[in-house]
Amino acid sequence: MKQSQVDVVIIGSGTAGLAAYRGAKAHGKSVKMIEAGPYGTTCARVGCMPSKLLIAAADSAHQLARAPGFGVHIDGEIRIDGKAVMDRLKRERDRFVGFVLESVDSIPAEDRIEGRARFVDAHILEIDGHSRLEAESIIIATGSRPAYPSEWDELGDRLLVNDDVFDWDDLPESVAVFGPGVIGLELGQALHRLGVKVWMFGMGGQLGPLTDPRVMDYASRTLQQEFFLDADAKVTRMERQGDGVEIDFRNTDGGTEHIRVDYVIAATGRRPNVDNLGLDQLAILLDDRGVPEADAYTMQTSLPHVFVAGDASNQLPLLHEAADQGRIAGYNAGRFPDIRAGLRRSKLSVVFSDPQIAMVGAGYRELEKRYGSCDCFTTGEVSFEDQGRSRVMLRNQGLLRVYGEQGTGLFLGAEMMGPDAEHLAHLLAWAHQQRMTVAQMLDMPFYHPVIEEGIRTALRDLNDRLHLGPKIVDRCMECGVGD
Ligand SMILES: Cc1cc2nc3c(=O)[nH]c(=O)nc-3n(C[C@H](O)[C@H](O)[C@H](O)COP(=O)(O)OP(=O)(O)OC[C@H]3O[C@@H](n4cnc5c(N)ncnc54)[C@H](O)[C@@H]3O)c2cc1C
Ligand SMILES: NC(=O)c1ccc[n+]([C@@H]2O[C@H](COP(=O)([O-])OP(=O)(O)OC[C@H]3O[C@@H](n4cnc5c(N)ncnc54)[C@H](O)[C@@H]3O)[C@@H](O)[C@H]2O)c1
Numbered sequence: 001m002k003q004s005q006v007d008v009v010i011i012g013s014g015t016a017g018l019a020a021y022r023g024a025k026a027h028g029k030s031v032k033m034i035e036a037g038p039y040g041t042t043c044a045r046v047g048c049m050p051s052k053l054l055i056a057a058a059d060s061a062h063q064l065a066r067a068p069g070f071g072v073h074i075d076g077e078i079r080i081d082g083k084a085v086m087d088r089l090k091r092e093r094d095r096f097v098g099f100v101l102e103s104v105d106s107i108p109a110e111d112r113i114e115g116r117a118r119f120v121d122a123h124i125l126e127i128d129g130h131s132r133l134e135a136e137s138i139i140i141a142t143g144s145r146p147a148y149p150s151e152w153d154e155l156g157d158r159l160l161v162n163d164d165v166f167d168w169d170d171l172p173e174s175v176a177v178f179g180p181g182v183i184g185l186e187l188g189q190a191l192h193r194l195g196v197k198v199w200m201f202g203m204g205g206q207l208g209p210l211t212d213p214r215v216m217d218y219a220s221r222t223l224q225q226e227f228f229l230d231a232d233a234k235v236t237r238m239e240r241q242g243d244g245v246e247i248d249f250r251n252t253d254g255g256t257e258h259i260r261v262d263y264v265i266a267a268t269g270r271r272p273n274v275d276n277l278g279l280d281q282l283a284i285l286l287d288d289r290g291v292p293e294a295d296a297y298t299m300q301t302s303l304p305h306v307f308v309a310g311d312a313s314n315q316l317p318l319l320h321e322a323a324d325q326g327r328i329a330g331y332n333a334g335r336f337p338d339i340r341a342g343l344r345r346s347k348l349s350v351v352f353s354d355p356q357i358a359m360v361g362a363g364y365r366e367l368e369k370r371y372g373s374c375d376c377f378t379t380g381e382v383s384f385e386d387q388g389r390s391r392v393m394l395r396n397q398g399l400l401r402v403y404g405e406q407g408t409g410l411f412l413g414a415e416m417m418g419p420d421a422e423h424l425a426h427l428l429a430w431a432h433q434q435r436m437t438v439a440q441m442l443d444m445p446f447y448h449p450v451i452e453e454g455i456r457t458a459l460r461d462l463n464d465r466l467h468l469g470p471k472i473v474d475r476c477m478e479c480g481v482g483d
Pocket of ligand 1: 014034035038043046047051115117141142144162183273277310316319320322
């Protein structure tokens, strides 16, 4: 067994691991990064990038399909070439992965170890039984993996997770997507728009990351106009039959329906990769999912020299969070024991459905928990159905709800489904991080006619409900038509 000593060990070379490596190196420490799988990161290989490439193809098909609404007609059939769609996806995905591989290659070979790491004790890691590394500080940046009920394995190769979808050479005819969460909504809607017959089944009524019941209800109804979606489905049978899967379920009218699909896609959530690390060997505090508890500002666990970052921390499994957490963990492991609090930004998440869904700052459920029943926060809203620019572009579907604190007028957060929600959410997140009040946000410039004018309407409504501003004047003409 090869034995060696090092200042910092990072387990995992994903987005968090790579950021941690740079952070620790900045302190001049000896650092080793261990990787059990292929290099290239989840985001580039099987996450953010290939999913957005699939969505881009679906958007393009959808633009063509709605052109007649403007009086623009395509005389002839819109044909989707599944092989070409998947070919572009894989080519572009490989390009993105290539950029990451170049970055990994720039790390000296002696700093990289290939193999699966496991704790032997609080300072020693064993890698695939071939080497042991003793480290002063350790960063767990092992990411997450899809989680689904184990009995679904009986479906064999007809059961897929997101990784498998991005390996297709062609599009299938039909799929059942289980889990209308972020991954399920993005993949399911994109496949539907690319001509795949899609059924989507959820549990308990949850849709995407939303917590505001009004936005969740709006989003459900909007998506149901496009494909079968039951966020609280009753599936009574699911069995593999030949090259497909047969499913019986209660439809929304209460009757039993029978379908046969080519594949079942499990998008029922992800599980942090911390269960096979030998954490039981350590006196480390774990939460009820077995994830090490960690300070959100330092990423330090209850074992002072052990840090956790990225999806493994289960704090907010998003790319920019993985990068931030990795950087913080890396700096702190590098300067251990003299650690520092790092920057944690306002919460921001976007689902690339159409209309997009987004969350900013504190969500509705979080605010209800934080403020209880003291009526200390209130809500303003705007519907995009009559919003000027959205109607111009035939994209007038959506609901934005903004939250503010009574008394101070502080902007607390927002949940939305709407056109260009990715951009609206960024504006709101910047305001949130600047700790702006609703009045200060209303002092900012708004052009005309733009979708952002919807934000102004929602903020005016909120200001009125906070008793800090006048009522909204109907069809406020000084703001431009369709504010
Ligand atoms: C389909 C999909 C779409 C997504 N889209 C978006 C999006 O649009 N925007 C967004 O912000 N986020 C998105 N995400 C989330 C984002 O991809 C993740 O939050 C991010 O990639 C997590 O990075 P990470 O470094 O924590 O994990 P990873 O990149 O997964 O890295 C972890 C690494 O650790 C290695 N590892 C695990 N265990 C061990 C071990 N014992 N020893 C050694 N190595 C080990 C793994 O092989 C892996 O390489 C998406 C995710 C998915 C699945
Ligand atoms: N655009 C983005 O930023 C983006 C895109 C994809 C993924 N992600 C990240 O990846 C994480 C994981 O995404 P995800 O969609 O796998 O998880 P999720 O937690 O968002 O959604 C899982 C969904 O599955 C449902 N579910 C659970 N068990 C079920 C069952 N047996 N049958 C039917 N439904 C069931 C849940 O109710 C929930 O709606 C997200 O939280 C997000 O942080 C981000």
